[in-house]
Amino acid sequence: MIASGSRFRSFRFLASATALALMLSSCALFKPERVAIRSSTLQTLSPTPIAPGSTIAASPGATTGPKVVFQPGSSGSAAGKPNYASDEGVTSDVIRLGTIQPMDGPAAQLGRPLYRATQAYVNDLNARGGINGRRVELYLQTACFTCEAENKLAAQALVEQKHVFAIVNTYMNTYAFSSALNYLNEKRVPLIQGWSGVGGERLVWGAQQTPWNVYYTVRNDDGVYVFARWLEAALTKWNAAPSHPLPAGCEDHPYWVGAVYLDSSQDERRTDEFERVWNSFGSDHQVKSKQKVAAEEEAVTRMDSAISAMADAHACGAFSATNATMVFGMQAAKRQGWKVPWVAKSAWGRAATDNCGSACDGGFTDNNGWGWPQILTPQMRQYHAVMARYYPDSSDDAQTLGGWIGMMAFEYASGRLGADLKRRDLMANLTGLRNFETGIGATINSSSADHLGMSQTMMLQICHNRFYRVSNWLAASTHPPGSISSPCGWGY
Amino acid sequence: MTLATIFSVRLFAQDLLNGLSLGAVFALLGLGVVLIYKSSGVLNFAHGSIAMFSTYIYFEITRSFSGIPLPVATIMAVAFGALLGAGFYLTVFRRMQEAGLLAKVIASLAVAGVLQGTAAFIWRNASQARVPQQLPEGSLRVSSIGLSYQEIGTILITLAVGIGLILVLRHTTFGIALRATAQNRMAARMLGVRETRVAATSWAIGGGLAALAGVLVIPLAVLTVYSMTGYMVRGFVAAVVGGFVSLPAALIGGFALGAAQESLKATPADQLSSVFAGLAIAVLLLARVERFFALDQELRALQELG
Numbered sequence: 001m002i003a004s005g006s007r008f009r010s011f012r013f014l015a016s017a018t019a020l021a022l023m024l025s026s027c028a029l030f031k032p033e034r035v036a037i038r039s040s041t042l043q044t045l046s047p048t049p050i051a052p053g054s055t056i057a058a059s060p061g062a063t064t065g066p067k068v069v070f071q072p073g074s075s076g077s078a079a080g081k082p083n084y085a086s087d088e089g090v091t092s093d094v095i096r097l098g099t100i101q102p103m104d105g106p107a108a109q110l111g112r113p114l115y116r117a118t119q120a121y122v123n124d125l126n127a128r129g130g131i132n133g134r135r136v137e138l139y140l141q142t143a144c145f146t147c148e149a150e151n152k153l154a155a156q157a158l159v160e161q162k163h164v165f166a167i168v169n170t171y172m173n174t175y176a177f178s179s180a181l182n183y184l185n186e187k188r189v190p191l192i193q194g195w196s197g198v199g200g201e202r203l204v205w206g207a208q209q210t211p212w213n214v215y216y217t218v219r220n221d222d223g224v225y226v227f228a229r230w231l232e233a234a235l236t237k238w239n240a241a242p243s244h245p246l247p248a249g250c251e252d253h254p255y256w257v258g259a260v261y262l263d264s265s266q267d268e269r270r271t272d273e274f275e276r277v278w279n280s281f282g283s284d285h286q287v288k289s290k291q292k293v294a295a296e297e298e299a300v301t302r303m304d305s306a307i308s309a310m311a312d313a314h315a316c317g318a319f320s321a322t323n324a325t326m327v328f329g330m331q332a333a334k335r336q337g338w339k340v341p342w343v344a345k346s347a348w349g350r351a352a353t354d355n356c357g358s359a360c361d362g363g364f365t366d367n368n369g370w371g372w373p374q375i376l377t378p379q380m381r382q383y384h385a386v387m388a389r390y391y392p393d394s395s396d397d398a399q400t401l402g403g404w405i406g407m408m409a410f411e412y413a414s415g416r417l418g419a420d421l422k423r424r425d426l427m428a429n430l431t432g433l434r435n436f437e438t439g440i441g442a443t444i445n446s447s448s449a450d451h452l453g454m455s456q457t458m459m460l461q462i463c464h465n466r467f468y469r470v471s472n473w474l475a476a477s478t479h480p481p482g483s484i485s486s487p488c489g490w491g492y
Numbered sequence: 493m494t495l496a497t498i499f500s501v502r503l504f505a506q507d508l509l510n511g512l513s514l515g516a517v518f519a520l521l522g523l524g525v526v527l528i529y530k531s532s533g534v535l536n537f538a539h540g541s542i543a544m545f546s547t548y549i550y551f552e553i554t555r556s557f558s559g560i561p562l563p564v565a566t567i568m569a570v571a572f573g574a575l576l577g578a579g580f581y582l583t584v585f586r587r588m589q590e591a592g593l594l595a596k597v598i599a600s601l602a603v604a605g606v607l608q609g610t611a612a613f614i615w616r617n618a619s620q621a622r623v624p625q626q627l628p629e630g631s632l633r634v635s636s637i638g639l640s641y642q643e644i645g646t647i648l649i650t651l652a653v654g655i656g657l658i659l660v661l662r663h664t665t666f667g668i669a670l671r672a673t674a675q676n677r678m679a680a681r682m683l684g685v686r687e688t689r690v691a692a693t694s695w696a697i698g699g700g701l702a703a704l705a706g707v708l709v710i711p712l713a714v715l716t717v718y719s720m721t722g723y724m725v726r727g728f729v730a731a732v733v734g735g736f737v738s739l740p741a742a743l744i745g746g747f748a749l750g751a752a753q754e755s756l757k758a759t760p761a762d763q764l765s766s767v768f769a770g771l772a773i774a775v776l777l778l779a780r781v782e783r784f785f786a787l788d789q790e791l792r793a794l795q796e797l798g
Binding site for chain 2: 298302334335355
């Protein structure tokens with residue numbers, strides 16, 4: 001026989017090489033795609049400033065008190081030019097901002113639109129004269145979506161080499177951004193955004209946990225009420241439908257549902273919160289099956305096992321805590337002939353319309369509290385005009401609107417500070433927004449304990465590879481409408 | 493707590509079936525890895541990238557030539573995978589015959605990087621492409637258990653291809669030459685075996701198998717430059733089952749891995765499912781499973797390669 005020890009060493013080497021290859025392939029680095037900016041056609045927009053307190057349609061749930069209506073260009077830029085530097089990243093002429101995006105690979109689908117919205121806003125802001133006479137410079141760092149070390153390195157590069165004043169519009173709420181987030185909190189560098197890929201929780205994103213970060217989106221504890229009420233309404237409609245399309249047995253227990261979520265603490269908390277809310281609707285409302293899906297591409301794209309388990313538990317509807325579990329869950333459900341109403345958090349984006357086909361027809365999701373492109377407020381018109389000018393081939397989705405809101409908040413909060421722009425004062429402004437109307441999304445009411453600030457969202461439906469808005473603003477206490485306007489109806 | 497509350501036979505059976513379809517993909521990939529390793533001593537870490545790139549070719553063919561029959565597009569993609577495999581052997585790995593295993597591994601990683609980078613560049617605007625499936629949508633259901641036609645087709649095609657390949661290697665001149673090369677390169681060369689031709693053919697078959705795996709599984713998932721990474725890890729496990737030398741063991745190993753991994757999800761030990769492949773590699777390495785499949789000469793030959 002051959003000396004097996006040597007052979008064994010060879011195999012150990014192979015195993016180590018396999019592990020190395022996995023690490024390398026998961027964080028492969030490529031040159032970012034250059035995004036064309038038609039700077040030669042820069043023109044100053046002519047925004048129509050809206051004075052604070054002016055009357056526009058209020059979002060439901062807005063607290064009492066004066067409304068602050070903000071439109072880009074309506075404040076700050078007219079003030080005199082400062083002649084001194086205020087804080088790190090701020091000179092008499094320039095405010096340096098940074099952003100960290102995945103610009104390559106599959107995650108570029110998320111990073112590219114968010115970057116484009118941010119860059120377009122900055123271009124327009126500079127064309128309008130900047131903030132209090134200071135021009136804004138935006139520095140982009142590309143980082144792999146799932147690479148924690150790379151995200152932290154990107155944050156370090158922006159802070160220590162580019163000396164940015166603040167960072168805007170990243171995917172900070174993903175697990176891979178946690179080290180970068182800790183670093184920015186440690187360095188006391190503000191991180192401002194309206195988008196981060198997944199929803200957050202009021203308790204997590206407050207002053208204690210992330211003192212230097214604001215993240216404007218609908219709060220988890222409000223959002224799950226909206227989802228739960230919507231799923232309940234859909235189940236009632238399905239159950240009352242003449243052909244009764246729900247699986248056998250659902251006529252006896254129409255409010256038994258399943259929940260599916262990615263293996264992350266945030267998704268799990270959201271699912272637990274959904275279960276608590278669902279159970280509070282009555283003893284006949286039960287979450288019969290909670291399915292955790294490993295956060296790996298292979299597991300997410302093949303969710304047959306999770307779907308089998310929910311069907312086996314006699315669930316009659318499904319809640320998805322995140323977009324991917326809805327997109328691939330509905331595909332697996334179609335393969336297995338399990339047809340039930342689906343409601344998901346944060347599935348508004350190309351991931352659903354490009355990948356799901358007819359399997360997702362009828363699925364419901366929300367817009368994260370960030371408005372709808374066809375609701376043409378003055379601010380939304382301005383958003384459309386600027387995006388069309390700088391990126392005429394881009395489409396509107398959750399990423400672009402969310403990024404726009406982040407930049408609006410930054411311009412407003414820093415514009416109010418005048419010449420003396422300090423990070424601490426900026427954060428005080430950003431966490432003290434009261435009845436703040438962007439015209440792009442829901443009213444923002446932020447505080448030191450609540451860095452999310454939104455309590456309303458809108459429901460959308462996927463139908464024939466596009467999204468339809470099927471509700472107005474909904475809050476935790478608002479009931480869904482009796483009928484919806486979409487070619488897919490209630491989805492059965 | 494009753495047994496029924498923690499274990500469902502229906503769920504177990506459904507997951508087992510799901511696992512067999514997944515295992516078919518692992519098996520196809522594992523067969524290619526073994527074939528390439530036997531013929532040229534290269535542990536091909538670019539195998540998954542060849543599958544990914546060929547699947548993008550399938551996507552591009554179906555997108556650019558609407559109306560083209562999908563079986564034709566599939567055959568074209570598999571042929572492209574074969575060309576890719578043979579091409580990489582002839583341009584890169586043939587020149588590294590005398591190089592050590594580490595150098596070959598690094599070269600295969602470089603090839604994988606080139607393929608991923610090229611795909612990311614060419615298809616940057618189709619970063620998550622949806623690929624049409626070859627078989628009709630819908631599923632075959634018996635009672636409350638079912639499997640989609642695409643998954644059933646994947647299992648049957650894998651069995652046909654795998655068994656066919658094993659028979660070819662047993663009963664043809666090429667198969668004899670391949671086994672001779674794997675056992676003793678020098679002796680095979682002296683007996684007139686054209687090593688380059690044997691290896692290039694093996695790489696072509698391996699590339700074709702990788703492409704076949706990609707075009708069969710991706711229509712049920714989504715195509716990105718990283719799509720095949722997870723499948724490839726399991727493909728390596730299938731290859732390890734046969735000690736990197738046995739094709740039948742790789743075929744069975746792939747199916748067994750898929751079935752075991754998925755059916756675990758229906759048991760109280762469902763948490764083990766996602767780490768099962770890693771555990772399997774560790775156990776197989778510790779058990780030195782290759783002893784059961786390889787001839788002493790093959791072991792010696794492979795050791796010399798390393």
